[in-house]
Amino acid sequence: MAASVALLLMLFFGLLLINLPISYCIGIATLATLLLNLDFDTAVSTVSQRMVGGIDSFALLAIPFFVLSGLIMGRGGIARRLIECAMALIGALPGGLALVNVVSCMLFGAISGSAVAATSAIGSFMVPQMESKGYSKDFSAAVTAAAATTGMLIPPSNILIIYAIASGGVSIAALFVAGYLPGILLGLALMLVCGGYAKAKGYPVGERLPLAQVLPKVAAALPSLLLVVVVIGGIIGGIFTATEAGAVAVIYALVLSMVFYKEVTPSQLPGILLKAVETTAIVMFLIACSSAMSWLLSFEQIPQTISQALVTLSDNPIIILLIINLVLIVVGAFLDMTPAVLIFTPIFLPVAEALGMSPLHFGIMIVLNLSIGLCSPPVGSVLFVGCAVANTTIERLLKPLLPLYLAMFLVLMLVTYVPAISEALPRLMGL
Structure with missing residues (x-):
């Protein structure tokens, strides 16, 4: 062995x-x-x-549908409308543009299900906007990269579907619902850091808009936000499965982008479909x-060996869970989320269950943990996209990322040791 x-x-x-x-x-x-x-x-x-x-799983059919719907909405002017809506609502707060960046990434990440798509779509608009108002380009890109990871928790999320398969049958609907509170908590923690950082640096505060100007911007973004209601409501209500929800999301995205917003034309569809096929194949x-x-x-019985080693290492659940989290943080810095979930779920889930942690709670913990790796060197895909969007380097991005990393780690500890954050909503809804 x-x-x-x-x-x-x-x-x-x-x-x-x-x-x-x-x-x-x-x-x-x-x-x-x-x-x-x-x-x-x-x-x-x-x-x-x-x-x-x-890959012989019906649940995995949801992934190409959600990938396609995300690409369609990415081209359909969704990001711009979400940004304008967030700016109208919270742009006048301290560090307003940074807060708008976080909220926009949360909303777009939830709609597209992709942290990379959120970084690219939101970052390409928000980074120049923030820079023009006096914000540091590196700080702007760092905020986008960190905030984009919230889309891994706020459904619909492809990685939660993959975890459901790797864990041997955790309900996708329960995982989707369980991701809401941790995802929102992560976004609020990042906003708190952004507000404090912006105030310390003396970054400008946006202009407060009258209600007459706020309402049209909220109304313009509302159809996009309804996608989440339709998809998640349908899954929770038992109207359709996660795979069928993906197909519904594609139809909704097509109608919204081609008929309602009219920003996607029939001539653009072949290119979108080709990109969706390429992404799905990868x-x-x-x-x-x-x-x-x-x-x-x-x-080779590696999971059993590691489980026995961890259990004999300490009889304190707090210590064992901390070790698991630290190992996963290192793993996330070198390995993409998909293989990390598929490889390490069978290794660590039995240990977590032996400590009394439910598979649902562990799933949210591992996804949140590995989300930190998305914006961590040397492999973090979101980090590289953020650098490309802002035309900067990883070295320059790391310094403003440090307080954001700390906020993400603190939320991870809360999610790890307070099961109710992950389990309260699914239990409330009977999932």
């Missing part, structure tokens, strides 16, 4: 260091490790079967390769 694990880790990190796509790193490392004990044909056949089995291949590695780890 030791030789297999050593080879798996060496190959994975070695391939990662030479900038090979992470799905190839996972797949090649898994296949090479199996070749230690199996002949070539058997190893290839086993990996292939596990890859196909990993995600599905990543899930397939991660499923094969997850099976290999289970075959």
